[in-house]
Amino acid sequence: MPTKLYSSIFPSIFFLSLIFLFLYSTFLPLYTNNDSSSLPTNKFLPSSSPPCNLFKGHWVLNSTKGKPFYDDTCPFHRNAWNCLKNKRDNMGIINSWKWVPKDCKLERVDPWRFLGLMRNRNIGFVGDSLNENFLVSFLCILRVADEGAKKWKKKGAWRGAYFPKYNVTVAYHRAVLLAKYKWNPKQSVVSDEDELKGIYRVDVDILADEWSSIADFYHVLVFNTGHWWGYDKFPKETPLVFYRHGRPISPPLGLLDGFKVVLEDMVHHIQKEVPKNTLKFWRLQSPRHFYGGDWNQNGSCLFDRPLEEEQQQWSE
Numbered sequence: 440m441p442t443k444l445y446s447s448i449f450p451s452i453f454f455l456s457l458i459f460l461f462l463y464s465t466f467l468p469l470y471t472n473n474d475s476s477s478l479p480t481n482k483f484l485p486s487s488s489p490p491c492n493l494f495k496g497h498w499v500l501n502s503t504k505g506k507p508f509y510d511d512t513c514p515f516h517r518n519a520w521n522c523l524k525n526k527r528d529n530m531g532i533i534n535s536w537k538w539v540p541k542d543c544k545l546e547r548v549d550p551w552r553f554l555g556l557m558r559n560r561n562i563g564f565v566g567d568s569l570n571e572n573f574l575v576s577f578l579c580i581l582r583v584a585d586e587g588a589k590k591w592k593k594k595g596a597w598r599g600a601y602f603p604k605y606n607v608t609v610a611y612h613r614a615v616l617l618a619k620y621k622w623n624p625k626q627s628v629v630s631d632e633d634e635l636k637g638i639y640r641v642d643v644d645i646l647a648d649e650w651s652s653i654a655d656f657y658h659v660l661v662f663n664t665g666h667w668w669g670y671d672k673f674p675k676e677t678p679l680v681f682y683r684h685g686r687p688i689s690p691p692l693g694l695l696d697g698f699k700v701v702l703e704d705m706v707h708h709i710q711k712e713v714p715k716n717t718l719k720f721w722r723l724q725s726p727r728h729f730y731g732g733d734w735n736q737n738g739s740c741l742f743d744r745p746l747e748e749e750q751q752q753w754s755e
């Protein structure tokens with residue numbers, strides 16, 4: 440059921456990314472402290488600020504909201520995902536949407552100010568392509584304030600950038616399930632009647648290698664997982680099988696129960712092992728990009744406007 444739900448909903452990843460950009464630029468500076476390299480975690484807003492929920496609001500179509508920060512020449516794009524270069528339809532309209540929070544003013548992100556406040560600090564993203572998409576957009580915007588930005592791929596990062604003017608690193612660690620998982624092809628040829636080709640072993644209590652040793656490097660970490668927990672990624676011929684303490688969990692967990700167990704384990708790990716001063720975000724889910732089929736089944740991205748408040752999915 441979630442698979443069906445995900446595969447038929449609107450591509451608002453882009454818009455959600457914008458919200459997050461605004462969030463970072465608005466809130467991160469409030470955590471920063473010029474005298475110390477650690478980020479205070481015990482306060483969210485200074486007491487003088489009125490409470491403001493940036494997530495409450497609506498989208499406004501405004502074609503004069505200003506030139507985008509970057510174009511298709513930004514070097515941090517992943518080519519196949521470069522909507523600008525690949526001439527996705529309706530980019531003009533898509534770029535004209537603006538998020539307007541209900542009770543507060545949301546300024547445009549300011550990459551100079553942001554990097555200035557983050558000087559000597561590092562920001563890491565861990566998770567699936569939702570975080571990767573956000574990262575790319577983020578890097579392209581930050582680069583406006585430091586054209587000397589260089590690609591950065593150390594410590595297991597999938598992609599990222601170093602901003603020399605500010606000594607800031609921002610990178611993404613690809614760990615689509617967060618937990619470690621590995622393909623195990625079917626060993627026995629005895630029962631070749633069934634369709635099983637092998638399994639993906641998921642160790643619910645072990646972090647994926649890509650982020651197992653990064654906690655001390657980053658001052659801010661943004662986690663997510665979600666879009667891979669579906670039968671489109673792991674059909675019954677190649678299912679996920681969950682392990683704990685090196686043994687299969689018994690009775691075996693279904694996909695969504697496994698998802699829940701992995702989330703609990705990962706959150707527990709993050710709370711226990713990632714340093715207290717690290718500012719941690721958990722990013723929630725968004726609808727998928729595809730309409731009329733998945734990415735490899737003639738699906739396409741036809742939409743150019745955000746979901747309505749009560750709308751859960753587009754009907755096919």
Ligand SMILES: *[C@@H]1O[C@H](CO)[C@@H](O)[C@H](O)[C@H]1NC(C)=O
Nearest residue numbers: 499500501502503504505537
């Ligand atoms: C559109 O954006 C411009 C520039 O930010 C602003 O001056 C104008 O008031 C906006 N219009 C609407 C309808 O929000």
Ligand SMILES: *[C@@H]1O[C@H](CO)[C@@H](O)[C@H](O)[C@H]1NC(C)=O
Nearest residue numbers: 476558559560561606607656
């Ligand atoms: C750059 O930032 C790191 C912390 O992320 C710090 O350890 C290092 O000393 C900084 N380098 C310079 C040249 O300030």
Ligand SMILES: *[C@@H]1O[C@H](CO)[C@@H](O)[C@H](O)[C@H]1NC(C)=O
Nearest residue numbers: 731732733734735736737738
């Ligand atoms: C995709 O569309 C083409 C042309 O309409 C068709 O031949 C093909 O079978 C479709 N593929 C899938 C997976 O639906």
